[in-house]
Every structure is written in structure tokens, then in C-alpha cells.
Amino acid sequence: MTISFEGRVAIVTGAGNGLGRSHALELARRGARVVVNDLGGARDGSGGSLTAAETVVKEIVDAGGEAIANGANVTDYQQVQEMVTEAVARWGRVDILVNNAGILRDKSFAKAPMDDFKLVVDVHLMGSVNCTKAVWDIMREQQYGRIVMTTSSSGLYGNFGQSNYGAAKTGVVGLMNTLHLEGEKYGIKVNCLSPTAATRMTEDIIPDQNALDLLTPESVTAGLIALVADDAPNRFILCAGAGGYAKARIVETEGIYLPPEQQTAENVLANLDAIADEKGQRELVGGLNQTVKFIQKAARAMGVSLGG
Known part of the structure; x- marks a missing residue:
């Protein structure tokens, strides 16, 4: 059976580029009305502009879909609340939240400034907390919700130079583990996606162009769509990349x-x-x-x- 999101409203954070853009486009193609959230900053989180989000919105609208751009900083709870309020005012509900926004500040632990460590944790972990908290009561009241946290192999297994990123990415797994228990009776399902894709976040890590060509964002998005479908699993860590799909277990x-x-x-x-x-x-x-x-x-x- 074809997965459809007709009548559903989705928020995708960090959706101006890479995986987030791919997620937003596919959700819209399948009928969802999408809030394309992106601060528009550089890979390290500096700067900001709505341009990237607006470009994705234009792609969706040009294809016949519905979408709005939003530049909320996920580390700012008030901005996140305003984003959710805007979505509800326009479309009446929020059914799907994809916590995808992220930055990198890679350095060995000995050389990493504490400000960088805190910022990475704030964006990945607290950003996911802020967005989830802002939609939680709405999803409880409507007795339906699909939430995906974006984890990483760096968090699940470790990666040199990514203590900040790895700590945050393991943190969202812990968040999922508890929220799936608290949300289950309200029809809320919470899962984790552990992606590997050729994006600006990985361009320096994977230098082989042939390998990068295999790591399409679209192959990861196929997994994302499964995690937010009506028949989605619950408390599932789905690893996805280059057409490969696996479950990580603790x-x-x-x-x-x-x-x-x-x-x-x-x-x-x-x-x-x-x-x-x-x-x-x-x-x-x-x-x-x-x-x-x-x-x-x-x-x-x-x-x-x-x-x-």
C-alpha cells in the first residue's frame, strides 16, 4: 500500500539543505503540508538566512504542494513555539516532527573549546527537546503524532573528534526511549533515524566521489518516510545509507x-x-x-x- 500524508502537517528542521531538504520534498510529494524550517547558517552553525528554506518551499509549491518557510533557531524555545503556533494557525494541527537540524564543530576532546561542545549539544539535543516539547501537547490532544530524532553512528559507536556530536546524538536516543513510553497511549510514535548520506555535513569525512555518489539523501529519506507513516514502528533505531537499512539495538x-x-x-x-x-x-x-x-x-x- 502506498504511504500517503494527505491531510497531515509536518515540520522538518534543518530542511534547507541535504537530508532535511530531501525529507521535506518527499513528505510534500506524498501530500503533507510542510513547515520547512532552516536557520540558514553555515555547517558550523554560524550565520543565518531564510533563503535556503524559501528555495525548498518554492520547489514544493511549484510542484503543486503546500509549504511555508520558517527560520526559527531550534535552540530558542520561544522561536520554536512561535513556529508551531504558525503551523497550527495555518493548517490546524501538527502530525509529524522531523528533528533534523544539526551543526558540526569537530575537534579532538583535548582541543575542543567548551563553548563549541555546548553549542553542538544545544542544537542537536536541546533543539530536538525544544521542538518535541512544542508539539507534544498538540499531538496528545489530537491522539496522533509521529516524531523522529536524528541520531548518528558517531553517537551509537563513536567517532574520533566528535565527542560533542556523539554525546548529543546518543542523548536523542535516550530521549526516544522515554518518550515512546509516555506517548504510546496517545497515539504518538517516536523513533530514531541514523543516516549516512553525501551532504555538506559529510563532504570532508568521505573523500571518495564514487562512495559519495552511492550515499544519496533520497535513500535515507525512504527510511524516514517509513518512520513517520501511519503504520510506523515505535522506538526503532533505523540506520540508513546507500540503499542499506538496518536496526540498531541496545x-x-x-x-x-x-x-x-x-x-x-x-x-x-x-x-x-x-x-x-x-x-x-x-x-x-x-x-x-x-x-x-x-x-x-x-x-x-x-x-x-x-x-x-
Whole structure:
């Protein structure tokens, strides 16, 4: 069945270039009315202009779609609220939020100024928080919402020189993990997209032109569209790039139990191989599940009866 967004309203941040532009164009092509948000700054976040967003809006309108440009800075909650208010005033609702805005300030941790670290976290993490907070009550009231956080392999796995970016990109995964629990009963689904694409954010990292030619933004957008569809999954980390699609999971091993007299740092260190044994590892949904697992393991070992 073809995915359609007729009657839906979408906000895409950082939509003036690259992945955001691709996301906005495809959402519009499938019928969504789109707020094309872009501060219009350089890759490092400096400067600002509505020109990039307005260009994307013109492409959408010329193709028969509906869109408006917005230059809100995602780090400024008041500006974000005004953007959402404008969307609701014009179209009556907000159904989809794509948190895509981002900047880079790459340097090794030893050389990275704290101001740069804070700015990157503010844009990627707090920008996603601000935008999500601004649409959250609207989505709860209408009993429908689709929210995507943009994470990264740099956050999931690490990347030299990107401690600030990696920390922020892992942060949005934690945000998703809790919001999917809080939003589920209101029809709100929250997912993460981990993209790899040839954009101005990656032009210095991937010098091979043949590789860049494979890393089309459109291949990533196909994954984005799946994450905001009516039948979208929930709490899914979708990795996408060059036509490849995979799920990233945070799993926990079954681990071991040490009786009270053996609960020492030395015994933990001596048992690291057993602790890391992948047999029986699983994905936990909700932090309490870890606590329950450990309590049950200890109770079984000590012959303690739980639950009255």
C-alpha cells in the first residue's frame, strides 16, 4: 500500500539543505503540508538566512504542494513555539516532527573549546527537546503524532573528534526511549533515524566521489518516510545509507549473580568474560526491566520468594 500524508502537517528542521531538504520534498510529494524550517547558517552553525528554506518551499509549491518557510533557531524555545503556533494557525494541527537540524564543530576532546561542545549539544539535543516539547501537547490532544530524532553512528559507536556530536546524538536516543513510553497511549510514535548520506555535513569525512555518489539523501529519506507513516514502528533505531537499512539495538547480556560475600570489585573484574557472554542477551524496554532482572536473579540464587 502506498504511504500517503494527505491531510497531515509536518515540520522538518534543518530542511534547507541535504537530508532535511530531501525529507521535506518527499513528505510534500506524498501530500503533507510542510513547515520547512532552516536557520540558514553555515555547517558550523554560524550565520543565518531564510533563503535556503524559501528555495525548498518554492520547489514544493511549484510542484503543486503546500509549504511555508520558517527560520526559527531550534535552540530558542520561544522561536520554536512561535513556529508551531504558525503551523497550527495555518493548517490546524501538527502530525509529524522531523528533528533534523544539526551543526558540526569537530575537534579532538583535548582541543575542543567548551563553548563549541555546548553549542553542538544545544542544537542537536536541546533543539530536538525544544521542538518535541512544542508539539507534544498538540499531538496528545489530537491522539496522533509521529516524531523522529536524528541520531548518528558517531553517537551509537563513536567517532574520533566528535565527542560533542556523539554525546548529543546518543542523548536523542535516550530521549526516544522515554518518550515512546509516555506517548504510546496517545497515539504518538517516536523513533530514531541514523543516516549516512553525501551532504555538506559529510563532504570532508568521505573523500571518495564514487562512495559519495552511492550515499544519496533520497535513500535515507525512504527510511524516514517509513518512520513517520501511519503504520510506523515505535522506538526503532533505523540506520540508513546507500540503499542499506538496518536496526540498531541496545542490548543487555544476561550477566551473572554474585552472592553477598563475593560482591567485590575483584570478583567483578575476574568475571568480565562471563558478564559479557552474549548468550541470552536481549533488548530491554524501560529502565525498570533491568532492576527486575537483577532482583529475580538474586532472589532465585538466595531462595527468596517475591510477590507475596
